[in-house]
Amino acid sequence: MGKRWIGIDLGGTSMKLGMVDHKGKTLMEMEKPTLAEEGADSVIGRIISHARELAEATETRWEDVAGVGVGLPGFLDIKNGVVKHMTNLGWNDEVPIRARLEEAWGIPVKIDNDANVAALGEAWCGAGVGVDDVVCITLGTGVGGGLIFDGQLIHGQYGFAGEVGHMTIDPQGHPCNCGMRGCLETISSATGMVRLAKEAIASGRKTVLADVPSINTKEIFAAAAAQDEVALHVKEKAIDALAQAMSTLSVLLNPARFIIGGGVSHAGDALIQPLREAYAKRTQRNARQGVEIVLAQLGNRAGYIGAAGLLARGKK
Template identity: 85%
Template sequence: MGKRWIGIDLGGTSMKLGLVDSHGNTVLEMEKPTLAQEGVDGVIGRMVSHARELAKEAGLRWADVAGVGVGLPGFLDVKAGVVKQLTNLGWHEEVPIRRLLEEAWQIPVKIDNDANVAALGEAWCGAGAGVDDVVCITLGTGVGGGLILDGQLLHGRYGFAGEVGHMTIDPEGHPCNCGMRGCLETISSATGMVRMANEAIAAGRSTVLADVEKVGTKEIFAAAAAGDAVALEVKKRAIDALAQAMSALSVVLNPARFIIGGGVSYAGEALIQPLREAYAKRTQPNARQGVDVVLAQLGNRAGYIGAAGLLARERK
């Protein structure tokens, strides 16, 4: 049997754990509640025990696990292995999480941002397999991103590289939670699209969405497919803003592939085809030459696969 690694994708509601082999294949996976209300010690304790439980269920001794990678939803000092802040878990003070986990498990641990590990998962054995230069963009409640250049995650000086959701698209636009205005996240996320639709409804615009009990991106794309003017405007605004960001990334990073994931990507071709067209119109020909724009493939597995890959890819 070859080496095995564990990846953990820690979210505000649940933690996803996967036992992964040296090719990124999932051997066994589980999902457990995070229970953020138990505080830092409680969450870390659950991570420790669930990882051991996963190995045991797979028939492994803990000594057979080569290392654990963890994806975390917040601000990190990746090199130091320290959490700076995890707002949605209520962690507002620095936590030396790598040291704590290594002391508990007695094996190597690496941490990274959750969007970065999802990007790494897709680049390793998903929609970016075999491509060295990839930008992964996740469209969900917010807009996340991960940059893979020459096969390696790009972090930047303070670990903020890849935060594509906070590229300014409209300087006079809607306020963003980051403190700026008109960020990509305020337009192309599920939250942004729903907000724009509800603003049109509140303004008395004629739209079938006014009769929907709870507007979501699924309803917006369905209404757009039926020709609803408001839904079409919201969809076009979100896609154009995303294409504008991708165009800027292309002339700066010159990636070979954009991978689009997250809940909004479940719209499939209704999203990706007009996005390809908008990107082609907005991007300098040399910068877009040979660039693919594709949907993510791994779904909810990308996070823990990429987290495991933080160690597995460097230790094969």
Template identity: 50%
Template sequence: MTKKWLGIDMGGTFTKLGIVDGTGKVYGKSKFETKGKQGIDDYVERLTYYSKELVNQLDMEWKALDGVGLGLPGFIDRKKGWIRHLPSLGWRNIKIKEKLEQSLQLPIDIDNDANVATLGECWCGAGKNQTDVICITIGTGIGVGIIANGQLIRGQSGLAGEAGHIVIEPDGEPCSCGQRGCMGKIASATAMVKEANRQLQAGKETSLKKCSTITTLDIFEAAKTQDQVATQVIERALTALTTVMSYLTVTLNPGLFIIGGGVSHAGDHLLNPLKTKYLDITQKMMKKDVNIKLATLGNDAGFIGAASLLKE
């Protein structure tokens, strides 16, 4: 009988859950509001409730699960099972593995959310059967996961892949990591929306002023009509993103970049200009065998990849 695991993808706004087996099949899934500001104990209590509710809905027994994998949005010490820092929630130095094992009474494994999304896409999605892959998720922040020679690269302290904190504008906006002008402060969905609003407040003429609340999809829609503000916002973001992709290319020699996260829903309106700019700035020999694709698992990538931590 194939093993079954509970995969959990904790986001700043929602936590996604899924029951996944050893073939990558998803038996069922759900989500709930993270509400991280209510604290870790409240979160563990609600996570336990919703996890068991999902299992009950599937007419399964809790003891039929072989373990739980959890992806977390921040700096993780996987070996110790600790949260070092989740910037979006303000959580620091929490023994998350110990707390969950006490509450769920199952083996627990944890990792960074970008790492588990990468594992998910390389197991069942756009990176299947690929050995050298870099997955970049563009949402509230930017996460990067790296597969080299078929293995997820975590680094000495488990912090490999934090390329969203490569500094692009040294005098730019302060980042929660303590630096200024990080790529994530320029190319994330949050950063793009902030820049569009800044242009609006500066009195720039743009169709985006019709939006009650600007989203990145609004920005990409406006760019289709040659809206100057939208075009400039996207150009700035893609310059930062592809600069980092170029650095990663000459360092790691990947065969594939996977672009995921909420911004990837812009589809070819993101992918085509991104490819053009990447090819313009990347070293000739290194770029010739690199493919760039959109992620295919959507919001399921995180919990599928989290479940696969037990498979590892």
């Protein structure tokens, strides 16, 4: 039997675990509740036992598990394997999670943030296959990102590299959760697009969205397809902000491919086609030469696949 790795994608409400081989192929996946309200010790205990359950369920002897990668939605000291804080799980104190997991399991463990592991998953086994230099952008409740160059994740000093959602688009714009104003996330995330639609409704502009009880991006794209002016405006603004960020990223980093994922990307061609056009208009000719803009392929499996990839890539 070839070696196997476990990837874990820890979220605020659930954790996804997968057993993968050296090519990132999933042998089995599991989803379990995080139960964050029970505290850090309890969550770590569940991570430890669910990984062992996954090994049993795939008839993998524990000594044949070569390592475990964990993606975490927090501020991390990646090199030392420490969670500095993880607000949406209520972890406000430092937790040396890597040491605790390695002690329990007796095998190598690596951690990274959730956006980075999702980007690595796509780069390794999804929409990034075939190129070495990719930028992943996830358009969901917020805007996340990951940079992979020469096949390696770029972390920067404290792992903040790739936080494309906090590139400033409009310094006078709407306040962002990060404390700044007018970040990409305030315009091009699902939350941002819904807010822009609601602002237009509140200002009295006519739109079919005014009759929708709880607006989401699916409805905004549908209304835009039907030429609703407010929906078209919101969509154009979101796409233009994203294209502006991608233009800057191209001049700085010159990726071969942008991979667009997250809930908003379910709009598919209705998002990608106008995004390609806006990007082409905004981006310097040499910086955009041969650049592809594509949809993510792995959905919510990207996180655990990439987490496993922290250790498994390039191994046999």
